Amino acid sequence: MDDKQLFQATLGLKAPWFVSDVKLNKVEKILDIFIDFERGARFPCPECQSPCEVHDTNQRTWRHLNFFEYETFLHARVPRASCPEHGVRQVELPWARPNSGFTLHIEAMVLALSDEMSVAGIAGHLNVNEDSIWRILQYYVNEARKNVDLSRVDQLAIDEFAVQKGHRYVTFFYDLRGRRVIHIAEGKGKESFTSFVQATEGRLDPSKIKLVCLDMQPSFIGGCRETFPAAVMVFDHFHVIKLLNDTINRIRLEEARENGELKETKFLWLKNPENLTEKQERNFQRVKDLDIKTAKAYQFKLAIQRTWELPPQAARRYLQKWIAWAERCNLPEMAKLAKSVRNHLDGIVESVRQRITSGYAEGLNNKIRTAFRRAYGFKAKEYRDTMIYLVAGGLSLPTQC
Numbered sequence: 001m002d003d004k005q006l007f008q009a010t011l012g013l014k015a016p017w018f019v020s021d022v023k024l025n026k027v028e029k030i031l032d033i034f035i036d037f038e039r040g041a042r043f044p045c046p047e048c049q050s051p052c053e054v055h056d057t058n059q060r061t062w063r064h065l066n067f068f069e070y071e072t073f074l075h076a077r078v079p080r081a082s083c084p085e086h087g088v089r090q091v092e093l094p095w096a097r098p099n100s101g102f103t104l105h106i107e108a109m110v111l112a113l114s115d116e117m118s119v120a121g122i123a124g125h126l127n128v129n130e131d132s133i134w135r136i137l138q139y140y141v142n143e144a145r146k147n148v149d150l151s152r153v154d155q156l157a158i159d160e161f162a163v164q165k166g167h168r169y170v171t172f173f174y175d176l177r178g179r180r181v182i183h184i185a186e187g188k189g190k191e192s193f194t195s196f197v198q199a200t201e202g203r204l205d206p207s208k209i210k211l212v213c214l215d216m217q218p219s220f221i222g223g224c225r226e227t228f229p230a231a232v233m234v235f236d237h238f239h240v241i242k243l244l245n246d247t248i249n250r251i252r253l254e255e256a257r258e259n260g261e262l263k264e265t266k267f268l269w270l271k272n273p274e275n276l277t278e279k280q281e282r283n284f285q286r287v288k289d290l291d292i293k294t295a296k297a298y299q300f301k302l303a304i305q306r307t308w309e310l311p312p313q314a315a316r317r318y319l320q321k322w323i324a325w326a327e328r329c330n331l332p333e334m335a336k337l338a339k340s341v342r343n344h345l346d347g348i349v350e351s352v353r354q355r356i357t358s359g360y361a362e363g364l365n366n367k368i369r370t371a372f373r374r375a376y377g378f379k380a381k382e383y384r385d386t387m388i389y390l391v392a393g394g395l396s397l398p399t400q401c
């Protein structure tokens with residue numbers, strides 16, 4: 001077997017395609033493989049598959065997998081077929097998809113690497129610019145998303161996420177059973193529900209959604225009621241604690257203006273005590289028992305968490321006591337929250353009955369943090385979404401060629 005036959009076999013080329021030349025540049029560490037087609041060959045029209053004569057050709061180059069330390073490029077003249085019915089069309093190539101400057105092999109490699117590596121890491125590894133890697137990922141992620149089966153989705157979790165330091169929001173639609181992100185909508189509130197259903201292009205039946213986990217904002221509740229009329233609305237542990245944390249933080253910010261000890265203590269109050277590091281624990285001991293509003297508000301959070309350890313009926317009674325306690329306290333922010341808890345009591349108790357744990361939310365948040373890390377330095381929001389779907393979308397991608 002000579003070198004041409006060897007590369008022809010590893011590329012999987014079949015007639016009329018063949019390797020016409022191979023050049024190894026030892027100085028620049030580049031391998032060039034030249035591909036051609038047999039004289040007089042006919043190619044199927046991409047539309048109707050009938051064999052057509054070649055109209056003209058266009059010289060092109062593709063980046064291929066490295067051959068040892070040699071950066072490898074394929075070169076070929078790409079024919080356009082002249083179909084009597086469909087006119088002049090570019091033929092399909094066995095080694096690359098239309099308009100890509102990369103072979104299918106290297107694209108499969110990029111997808112496989114993206115499972116573990118950042119985009120910058122892959123780009124560095126292959127000596128390709130980052131935008132090219134993003135475009136490959138975006139193409140395959142979009143294709144895979146079109147084929148995601150949503151017919152059995154009947155439970156959703158919906159959550160907003162602040163981007164650009166809280167100036168903008170995105171809303172995640174999460175398949176609770178499948179544990180995957182199925183849609184990312186710009187903004188928050190009602191419109192994001194509409195854009196979600198539109199984006200599924202009929203693959204999701206809104207009337208089949210039986211349960212939705214969400215937070216207690218009126219815009220979410222309104223959107224949910226309109227879009228998923230058959231769904232039970234559930235205000236789960238994660239979303240209730242998020243509200244408590246927001247309230248505690250507002251109280252702390254207000255109080256920190258007069259009390260210097262509260263500066264830089266934000267995360268001490270947001271984390272559960274068992275998740276604090278040793279150093280945080282020491283700092284927390286310093287502030288947690290002070291006679292301050294923040295410490296008092298924190299006690300309300302610890303107390304409400306017990307709700308999810310109780311059976312549903314006991315949880316309801318316990319929450320009613322918690323509400324009465326919170327409404328009587330002299331923290332107006334907490335009293336306001338208590339009113340909200342009272343108004344949404346059924347949905348909270350439902351989360352106890354349905355045994356919705358915060359596990360899904362923690363899993364989702366971890367995945368999104370991973371996505372943001374891997375997408376570090378990304379420029380466009382499309383790329384951000386691409387990475388989130390890649391990490392958290394449960395997609396099946398062609399990582400083998």
Ligand SMILES: [Zn+2]
Nearest residue numbers: 045048083086
């Ligand atoms: Zn045709």
